[in-house]
Amino acid sequence: MEPKHKIYIIGAGVSGLIAAYELEQMGYHPIIIEQTAEVGGRVKTIQEKGYALDLGFQVLLSAYPLAKKYLDMDQLQLNKLESGAFIYANNKSYLIGDPLRNWKILIPTLMSDIGSIADKLKILKLNIQLKFKSLDKIFASPEKTTLEYLVECGFSSKIIERFFKPFFTGIFLEPDLSTSSRMFEFVYKMFGEGYATIPELGIGAITKQLQSKLHHTEFMFNCGVKEVTNNQILLQSGETIAHKGVIIASSPASLLPGHKSPTIAWKKCMCLYFEVNQTNIPANTIALIADAGNYTNNLYAYTDAATGKTILSATTVQQKEPSIEKIIEKVIMEVQQYTGASLVHYIQHYEINFALPDIKDIKMTALPSNSKVLENVFVAGDYLFNGSLNAAMESGRLAALGIAETQR
Numbered sequence: 001m002e003p004k005h006k007i008y009i010i011g012a013g014v015s016g017l018i019a020a021y022e023l024e025q026m027g028y029h030p031i032i033i034e035q036t037a038e039v040g041g042r043v044k045t046i047q048e049k050g051y052a053l054d055l056g057f058q059v060l061l062s063a064y065p066l067a068k069k070y071l072d073m074d075q076l077q078l079n080k081l082e083s084g085a086f087i088y089a090n091n092k093s094y095l096i097g098d099p100l101r102n103w104k105i106l107i108p109t110l111m112s113d114i115g116s117i118a119d120k121l122k123i124l125k126l127n128i129q130l131k132f133k134s135l136d137k138i139f140a141s142p143e144k145t146t147l148e149y150l151v152e153c154g155f156s157s158k159i160i161e162r163f164f165k166p167f168f169t170g171i172f173l174e175p176d177l178s179t180s181s182r183m184f185e186f187v188y189k190m191f192g193e194g195y196a197t198i199p200e201l202g203i204g205a206i207t208k209q210l211q212s213k214l215h216h217t218e219f220m221f222n223c224g225v226k227e228v229t230n231n232q233i234l235l236q237s238g239e240t241i242a243h244k245g246v247i248i249a250s251s252p253a254s255l256l257p258g259h260k261s262p263t264i265a266w267k268k269c270m271c272l273y274f275e276v277n278q279t280n281i282p283a284n285t286i287a288l289i290a291d292a293g294n295y296t297n298n299l300y301a302y303t304d305a306a307t308g309k310t311i312l313s314a315t316t317v318q319q320k321e322p323s324i325e326k327i328i329e330k331v332i333m334e335v336q337q338y339t340g341a342s343l344v345h346y347i348q349h350y351e352i353n354f355a356l357p358d359i360k361d362i363k364m365t366a367l368p369s370n371s372k373v374l375e376n377v378f379v380a381g382d383y384l385f386n387g388s389l390n391a392a393m394e395s396g397r398l399a400a401l402g403i404a405e406t407q408r
């Protein structure tokens with residue numbers, strides 16, 4: 001097939017890489033302009049002091065429809081996390097999970113003091129209800145906050161405080177469960193229908209794999225874009241590039257002069273990494289601190305593939321201390337107090353100020369034409385739908401389809 005003229009994509013995160021992939025399938029040879037030195041955006045694994053550290057603890061839910069479409073899961077060598085969580089509350093720890101998936105967890109789940117038996121039966125009921133609720137139905141349901149939704153389902157305040165709040169704080173990156181019930185149902189369904197997974201070589205293996213699938217895409221790294229008009233891209237360097245089509249796969253707010261892009265509010269978090277001598281956290285299980293007043297929300301222990309050392313990631317979503325040093329100090333104390341680690345060696349921390357878009361109107365998808373902001377300019381990014389890898393992929397797919405329609 002004769003290559004068609006160039007389409008530019010601004011941003012080499014998940015949405016930009018998927019847009020490039022889809023454009024290649026339609027015969028285009030796109031050019032990705034990326035301000036940093038590599039692909040990945042928010043999905044990166046960084047080599048730091050000899051360790052491979054994810055830029056923020058995150059998981060790939062294997063049931064995401066678009067992950068199934070675009071990723072070679074076998075090649076990613078996914079480590080499956082156990083369903084459920086290891087919860088610290090009131091000087092005790094509890095292992096809870098879905099006994100339908102792992103019968104060994106039935107007794108500890110029933111015995112755990114994180115909610116009543118009725119709560120636990122309601123969890124099972126919710127699992128079954130959401131199994132039979134289609135994604136279309138979920139995203140067409142009226143929106144309320146997740147907290148309102150859980151209260152309406154009849155869950156007690158005990159199980160909300162001890163399980164739902166800490167678990168979903170780590171996912172939504174906000175502590176109040178104010179995120180839309182659509183997002184709750186979506187994520188809950190995805191957890192129920194697949195696994196939370198992390199590639200053996202870190203989350204960045206996902207975007208590296210997407211990059212490796214591109215055979216006709218050119219990359220311009222270390223190249224920031226300052227402005228985009230209908231027919232020209234202005235780079236930070238002052239250079240201009242004429243274009244016939246651009247996909248902005250990054251936040252468009254400052255790039256489109258005179259265009260009223262919605263301002264996106266962002267949720268932030270901090271992820272800290274430690275090397276530890278031991279932990280009491282069961283293998284492949286997310287641990288949650290349910291006691292109020294702590295910095296750390298969730299913890300995850302794993303073996304570093306290169307060094308064989310035990311690494312602990314700690315995620316905090318509320319950083320009230322004035323200095324990083326104080327936060328590190330406080331988190332180390334919590335790690336020692338809860339996980340039983342006596343040697344806690346600080347490795348690195350990442351403050352992620354633009355972690356997840358704070359969206360009120362959560363969506364699954366839209367028409368390709370909805371991505372259009374100017375005649376020749378389309379947008380992609382998770383912020384258009386919901387803060388997830390699935391949404392980033394869907395937005396990239398739609399922007400590619402949309403722009404291709406205008407090029408005919």
Ligand SMILES: Cc1cc2nc3c(=O)[nH]c(=O)nc-3n(C[C@H](O)[C@H](O)[C@H](O)COP(=O)(O)OP(=O)(O)OC[C@H]3O[C@@H](n4cnc5c(N)ncnc54)[C@H](O)[C@@H]3O)c2cc1C
Nearest residue numbers: 011013014015035041042056058059225250381382388389
């Ligand atoms: C800590 C954390 C935890 C998360 N947990 C999960 C999870 O468990 N499960 C899940 O599904 N999702 C999770 N997510 C969300 C998921 O990572 C994102 O939805 C997804 O990566 C967004 O991809 P994107 O392409 O929309 O944006 P980005 O990844 O932000 O990509 C935008 C790219 O554009 C580049 N760029 C920006 N401006 C310019 C410019 N002016 N010029 C050139 N290049 C530019 C950036 O450098 C970047 O590479 C998490 C995210 C974070 C940060």
